[in-house]
Amino acid sequence: MNTQPILTTQNIKKSFRDIQAVRGINLTVYPGEAYGLLGPNGAGKTTIIGMILGLLQPTSGSLTIFGETLNGSSKHLSRRIGAALETSAFYPYLSGRDNLHVFARVLGGVPDARIESLLDFVGLNARAVSRLSTYSTGMKRRLTLACALLTDPDLILLDEPTVGLDPAGMREVRELINELVSQGKTIFLASHMLHEVEQVCRRVAVLNQGELLAQGSVEELVRREKALRLQVADPQAAASRLANLPNIGQVTTQNGYLLIDATLDQAETISAHLAQVGIYPRRIEPVGSDLEDFFLDLTANQSTDHVH
């Protein structure tokens, strides 16, 4: 990646009395990408976002955004950073539209037309005049996203954007995020919902107990189409036939299926080899690991083999 990073953290640490919430994290986020910060509850995700927003000061280390090191005089960056926090709060007695106006006025320079277009973007036009206290969780999340986009920021921080949503709501938020990425926005998404991150993010960092365990592209970090599963009438005979076939890995049987350490490209060769001895697979399907498998393995072993 040749472009300058939009966000970097240099060995940032954060302690709350005796608790080390963040322990020397180095992150790099590039412009125009969706970057996922993965970790269970208590991993330090929200603390890192708090430091990026200036709500918390790092105990040590530094953060650089848009080429500037963050300090007390970084208020001018507030318009270039949008944030949709997990606990983003609004004024319950105001309508959705008025809530956006409150933030628009305090941020300054946000035309009314922008507010209306954002309400349309997140699908809240019909309920814009309703009091926030009448909004569902999904509607509040969408309003949070609209608020984060008021100043048309370059960097958008999302902290658990789909928590508490039903599947339809989750999909709506994912589609909005994908739309933002297609518009060239940089998304920094903190979540413990691995499946959600896998669908949206190109690069991820994995945290646990304040430590960075891995960072890199999703494809590099997980195995894809690692194995093939075959349904055959006689798995033992098929395993014996394939034992000496070159360019494939381990062959095992499991629950009546044949598991072969090979890629989908090799399925035709394997099938033809079995057919020579009268074994015809009823089904051949790839069996890949996903981000969840990778995450569980990593947090179990606390490995840093894949750190980039």
Next chain:
Amino acid sequence: MISAAIQSEWLKTRKRPLTLWVIGILLIALLFYPPFMAGISKYLVIDTSQGLSIWAGSLPEEALAVAQQMRESVTLPNIIPTILGVAASLGRVLMVILGATIAGNEFTWGTARHLIGRTRDRLAFVSGKLVVLAGLVLVLLIAGLLAGTLSGSGITPMVRDGITWDFLTPGLFLRLPLALLLTTLTVLPYVLLAFTIALITRSTAAGLSIGLLTLLIGEPILAQILASLSEPWNQLVFYTPLVSN
């Protein structure tokens, strides 16, 4: 950034239901104060000029003069200083409630974190609120003065034989803004105390309780203590907001 914070704060405050309640209660109370006092003075007189004297029912000779004074105080031109005093007294309580709530609710709802997280400007966040609160106190006193004076002018013909307008001098219009400003200054300390306590403790209840306790109990006790001191220390009592009103 502070002007932007003021605009934002004004939007929040003018649409807050509690603000409407505060304005409504104050204006209604001041509208009804003159006719209420004029009416009740026929049946109930309280005189504190020499100790405490209360007459109720058919009034004796000595109470009639005090009753007339009560009626005079709520008619033109005396209604002006009277209603300012009443507005300040009631306004202190109402604005302490509003001031504590404006600060405390931001933490109850989590909006303080959200706003400051976006703007990175704590000073603007607080300053905007203070400016709007101070402005609201002044606006409330002006509105209350107008409402009470209007009401008082309505009952003046019933108490006296018509209205004489010779009190409308240039001097009055010069003294009135100063009177309003000074009255505002007697209200603001309590509002600021309640606001500050609520902000520091992040608790509306703390701001409310300390603000109201100071207003209703703390300062009267302090005034009594100051007044009992020897010269020149007993002069300090005239600088307490309640007494200086």
